[in-house]
Structure formats: C-alpha cells, structure tokens
Amino acid sequence: MSRLRVLAVVPHPDDESWCSGLLAAQVDAGMDVHLAVACNGDLGGMPDKTPSERGGVRHAEMTRAAEIIGCALHWMDIGDSRLMEEYTNYYADLEWRFRDLIREVDPQLLILTAPDDYHHHHRAVSEVALNASVNAGNPSLISPLPASTGVPITIYYQPLPPAPFVPDIYADISATFDRKLQALRCHESQHPFLAGHHGTDFIGLVGMTAGLHGAVCGVPYAEAYGLCRRFNRMSTIQALARFFPKGQR
Numbered sequence: 342m343s344r345l346r347v348l349a350v351v352p353h354p355d356d357e358s359w360c361s362g363l364l365a366a367q368v369d370a371g372m373d374v375h376l377a378v379a380c381n382g383d384l385g386g387m388p389d390k391t392p393s394e395r396g397g398v399r400h401a402e403m404t405r406a407a408e409i410i411g412c413a414l415h416w417m418d419i420g421d422s423r424l425m426e427e428y429t430n431y432y433a434d435l436e437w438r439f440r441d442l443i444r445e446v447d448p449q450l451l452i453l454t455a456p457d458d459y460h461h462h463h464r465a466v467s468e469v470a471l472n473a474s475v476n477a478g479n480p481s482l483i484s485p486l487p488a489s490t491g492v493p494i495t496i497y498y499q500p501l502p503p504a505p506f507v508p509d510i511y512a513d514i515s516a517t518f519d520r521k522l523q524a525l526r527c528h529e530s531q532h533p534f535l536a537g538h539h540g541t542d543f544i545g546l547v548g549m550t551a552g553l554h555g556a557v558c559g560v561p562y563a564e565a566y567g568l569c570r571r572f573n574r575m576s577t578i579q580a581l582a583r584f585f586p587k588g589q590r
Contacts, residue, residue, distance in 0.1 A: 345372040345583060348448035348493070349412075350439070352466040353421070354382045354403035355528040358547050360452055360498040361410050362514025362521040362564050363585070368411035369517070370586035375446045376407055377415035379466045384421035386534025392420065398530050406524040415442060421462070428465045437484065439473035443493075444486040450584045451493040455567060458500040471495065471569070494576040494584075495569035502550055508565035511558040512585050518551060518562040
C-alpha cells in the first residue's frame, strides 16, 4: 500500500505554526508530508538587512523548522512585495506554479489557510492553491509534470486569532506539541518583530491556542481545522480520519 501524501501550502515562513503539530503527527505515522511556503518573507522585519538578506535568513529558519517537523520543504521563493503584483497582473503564470507543485506532490490531502484570514497574502495564496488543485489532474493542461491523480480532500487551518473561526474537526497534537513549539522557535528573527509590530507574543499565542482547543475536545493540546465545502473537496469521515493519527505520549 502506498503512503498517504499530504501537502500543506502556507503563505510565509512561520505560518505553518498553526498546522505543524498535525504535520509532525502525520510524519510520525509514516505519511509522505510536504510543506510548501509561497513567500520568502523578505519584508519580515530586520530593517538593517536588504530584502535578499531577509529572504536568506527566513529560508534558513524555515529549513530548520521543517527538519524538526520532519516534512519535505518546497520553497517557492516569491517575494513578499511581488506576490500581489503577480496575483493581480500575472495570475495565470502564478497559478501554473502552484499547479505544478500539486502535480509534483500529488497529495490526497491539501491543507490551506482559511479563506477569510486577516492577511491579504494568506487569502491570495489559499485561493490560488485551491484553484490550481482543481485542474492539476486535467491532462489537457500540458506541463513538464504529469497530471495529478485526483482532486485532494481539502481542509483549512485556523486563521490567526481572534478572527472568527468555527472548527469542524480537531487534531490531537499532544504528542507533537513540544516539536510544534520547537519548530516555531526556529523563526527567531520574527519574534521581536511580531512583538514590536503586532504587540504579540507569537509563541505564547500559538501555545495558548493549542491548549484552548485541547480543552474544548478533552486532550492536552489540539489544532483546529475547517472543512472545504466545495465540490469534490468533501470526504467520508473514514477517509478523512486516516490523516488524523493519534500520537503516543
């Protein structure tokens, strides 16, 4: 039996923090887990550095975090300042980049940012990835990569609190919670920036949110997910449950 394949597509380095507990649990369960980061984070703080230098720092931090999670990293390297221009003026080319990513991984489960997230980059990346996955399996669309084998089941990880979000399902991440925080700490360039720019203790926010979700569903720590309710994205509970392993504490 082939391994289950999972692809999480996130906008920036450190956005994976809202789904990294589940990704680590899936890795531990023997799944083929991939994490794609769309933007290179070259506008993320560090005012003393050039955009290229910031992108290099963010790439190194993201590489270390992915190693801790245990997943394969796909670095799409779109500049923060370029994403919306490409989305607005070169949408077809941008969607092809995501479509070939889908074809390369051929996931059975796709994890995306919630479509009403607070950040315009987050909303754009989620939309493009979702649209790209619709026709990644269409052999009439020719690229160097073969068409994917199907439309993946799709779920959304929660947006940054306090955005309204009603979870459909929770993932018990009690066994991987420490790895989740360890991976988050790799993004060390961002913690002072987020504290100053957003007034946010990001590590504390992620940890407290996981504890809150755990309390809701009766486990120490959990992550919250929403179901994509578009045609061909829903699943039976039996098929979906395969992607939510219970780790050993």
